[in-house]
Amino acid sequence: MLAEGGYHWNAGIFLFRADTYLAAMEQYSPEILLACRAAMGNRHMEKKICHPDPDAFAAAPSDSIDYAIMERSDKVAVTPVNPGWSDVGSWDALFEIANKDAQSNAIIGQAVTIDSSNNLIHSEDMEVAVHGVENMIIVTHGNKVMILPRGTSQHVKKSRRSWKVKTSGADYRRSDLRRANFCVFSAWRSTSWARTWQ
Structure with missing residues (x-):
């Protein structure tokens, strides 16, 4: 046919x-x-x-x-059409079509990059700084942060499910969650971002 x-x-x-x-x-x-x-x-x-x-x-x-x-x-x-269209169905797809800086970082929101390249950073809610980081997807929403390697954004649902399981039944005060309004991501100190949650 x-x-x-x-x-x-x-x-x-x-x-x-x-x-x-x-x-x-x-x-x-x-x-x-x-x-x-x-x-x-x-x-x-x-x-x-x-x-x-x-x-x-x-x-x-x-x-x-x-x-x-x-x-x-x-x-x-x-009618047939060829607009170079993408459904932007994933964070990886967003990286492909987004404007990029001289180091090929696609930044949407508030972020500073140092010696970092080929990253997608989407952060409207908090300031993000990265140092020595490559080929990563970093997304913040409210007080949540998601970090994963580019090319694996199909696992976003797993991250969401895990977050729901770990936070179900917990009584977080808004003031506690809002203590961290500045996150630092670094290849040489990968735990530094977690400290902002303490």
């Missing part, structure tokens, strides 16, 4: 007007639409951040847009 040609890979990129999409959702997947409307109807706001109601949203069927609408609608067209 593929040898005949005339087929395209579904990249999962969809363009539609909002009213057209909502009309299709009402026609083909009304359960999802109802759940989303309930979630937005019971939303709460924190400044400019909108938080849909989690319970209402969780009640929506877990269907992809492909199954819920695209495979059922007769108002669908496909």
